Amino acid sequence: TTQTPVRPVVHYAADRLAIADLVAASKWISGAPIEDPVREQQVLDDVARQAEELGADPDEMRTIFRDQIEASKVVQNGLHRRWRQHPSQAPTEAPGLEKIRDKINVASSALVHAVADTAKERARLGCRIEVTVGAVVESHERHFDALHLAGLGRALPSVCHRT
Numbered sequence: 001t002t003q004t005p006v007r008p009v010v011h012y013a014a015d016r017l018a019i020a021d022l023v024a025a026s027k028w029i030s031g032a033p034i035e036d037p038v039r040e041q042q043v044l045d046d047v048a049r050q051a052e053e054l055g056a057d058p059d060e061m062r063t064i065f066r067d068q069i070e071a072s073k074v075v076q077n078g079l080h081r082r083w084r085q086h087p088s089q090a091p092t093e094a095p096g097l098e099k100i101r102d103k104i105n106v107a108s109s110a111l112v113h114a115v116a117d118t119a120k121e122r123a124r125l126g127c128r129i130e131v132t133v134g135a136v137v138e139s140h141e142r143h144f145d146a147l148h149l150a151g152l153g154r155a156l157p158s159v160c161h162r163t
């Protein structure tokens, strides 16, 4: 398949976003709220620390991950709306949230590395179109529906940095 320098960033953002389905199912069953500001702060502090360890910009990493978190909530809210409207589609079992968050942490670290590895590429003029095309191709490969494509779109606006 077509590879561009920023494609790994799109790939790992999509990996992380796909886990939102499990989170949504777990919260649907437990009744936990979709938004968890304490956990969000932990995620942001964690990726900023990892960025520093890799010699990357911690503030930029926080900005990029604020968008990953918003994207996850777009997908979770969309799935809950769908399940309220079509209860027969709602999940009846799901893993516990702690177990799923272990998976999110792994996906986050992979994305931190991809971001840290592409500082130069993300400053290039071609970045924006590469990210956009990458998101469409990635969505197609993963059989994403419109909700997940919209979520991936919400995940990516801060990837290409304006220098």
Ligand SMILES: C=C(O[C@@H]1C=C(C(=O)O)C=C[C@H]1O)C(=O)O
Residues within 6 Å of the ligand: 020, 023, 034, 035, 036, 037, 039, 040, 043, 068, 069, 070, 072, 073, 101, 104
């Ligand atoms: C994914 C979750 O849902 C939301 C999104 C988060 C994220 O993307 O890391 C963190 C907390 C929640 O506001 C979660 O609760 O783990």
